[in-house]
Amino acid sequence: MQDIPHIPVLYREVLEVFCDIKSGIIIDCTMGYGGHSSMILEANPHIKLIAIDQDQSAIDFSTKRLEPYKDRVVIKKGRFSSVIKDILKEGDIREIKGILADIGVSSLQLDQKDRGFSFSSDNLDMRMDKEAAISAATVVNEYSTQELERILLEYGELRNYKKIASFIVNNRPFSSAKELSEATKHLMPTGKKIHPSTLLMQAIRIEVNNELGELESLLNTIEEAKFPNAKVAVISFHSLEDRIVKERFNRWRESCICPQEAMRCICGGNHSYGRVLTKKPITAKEDELRQNPRSRSAKMRVFETDSGNE
Incomplete structure (x- = not known):
């Protein structure tokens, strides 16, 4: 039996974000100890999950942890920004219903x-x-x-x-x-x-x-892919990361992409990627803060893409 060293941050809130996904694939871009992955697989019994990590020690640990779900999970090694591109080449983009990225250093690495x-x-x-x-x-x-x-x-x-x-x-x-x-x-x-x-x-x-570059690259890939009917949840721990996510999500929801100095819309006004589900970032509740001090800096923002790209 493995010694599970921690509970992932915002675990209840992450489960709530993806609770209505009944089938398809959820991608965990930052697997770490496999905490979010295992909880998502447990709570969503009919989904499949692709878990990504660049750290071999994380992969070794989580391969054992996720063994009970081995028929529904695939683990891939590499930087999430590049692995996502490989995933898109291999499968049907319409199957991907959720993307989770817990940005920054994992508890496994800190420990x-x-x-x-x-x-x-x-x-x-x-x-x-x-x-x-x-x-x-x-x-x-x-x-x-x-x-x-x-x-x-x-x-x-x-x-x-x-x-x-x-x-x-x-x-x-x-x-x-x-x-x-x-x-x-x-x-x-x-x-x-x-x-x-x-x-x-x-x-x-x-x-x-290159954490900020990785985040930008991931968001670029998601933007270029035009996922239909998918939820994108990003957990950040740094004000710069949160600012990048906030600004990108706000840009994705805009229908008009004309420059601010434009006198009138000439882009056609039909460029919205979906809607922002979090007006303010989701943060840890008091009981989680007491149990896990590392959660105090965690902020999660969620975006839902529309179906217009199918």
Whole structure:
């Protein structure tokens, strides 16, 4: 019997989003420990599920966890942005009724200190795919001051990004996340409920895994595919990710795609992809926040495509 280490974030809300899907395929773009996948398969007994992850340890774990549903689940390795394209080539797009993407680092990766995601880790890695070329050590020890400033400002939204970048460059090399976290602690924001180095580590992790680029690519693929009658649910943990999802969903619902400066509509006004189901992002309830502190940053937005593309 496997030791199931956590309950996935917003698990009740995810099940509610997909509760009316009685047949077809749901794609879990970020399988991780298989928490969302197993719950969806249990709650929707007639659907099939395609689960994606780029982390072989996640695939090994979840293959065993999802064994009871093996006749209804297919697990694929790779970045979700590219695997989705392969899935579309292989099957009937009309069969796909739901897409779930839980963006960011998984609990499996956070729990394994040798992966370098933890503040107390003895190495400096942070790669979701262990075979990827760029690691956190590459970013911290080899990036120029200007490159570090860019990621600390854009991905960490750190006000004193110049001072932090300069400190890192002048004091490197760093060999572990623990060493980096301790050395830069005096430069980090104070007064927040999160670990002082959270924003620094977050910025490095996003750069290492191209997380924002992956999200943009996934949304591009969904937009280009024109899924008919499908629900798209994206869970994000970072304000930049949430902003990308919000803006894209709002754009998808617009019928007119003419430039704002246009005096009148010339596009035909028939470009709506569907409707936004969440006016505000869905967040964790109090009981979940108590049980799982990691859920405090989770925000889920949901979009439903229309049937006009069938």
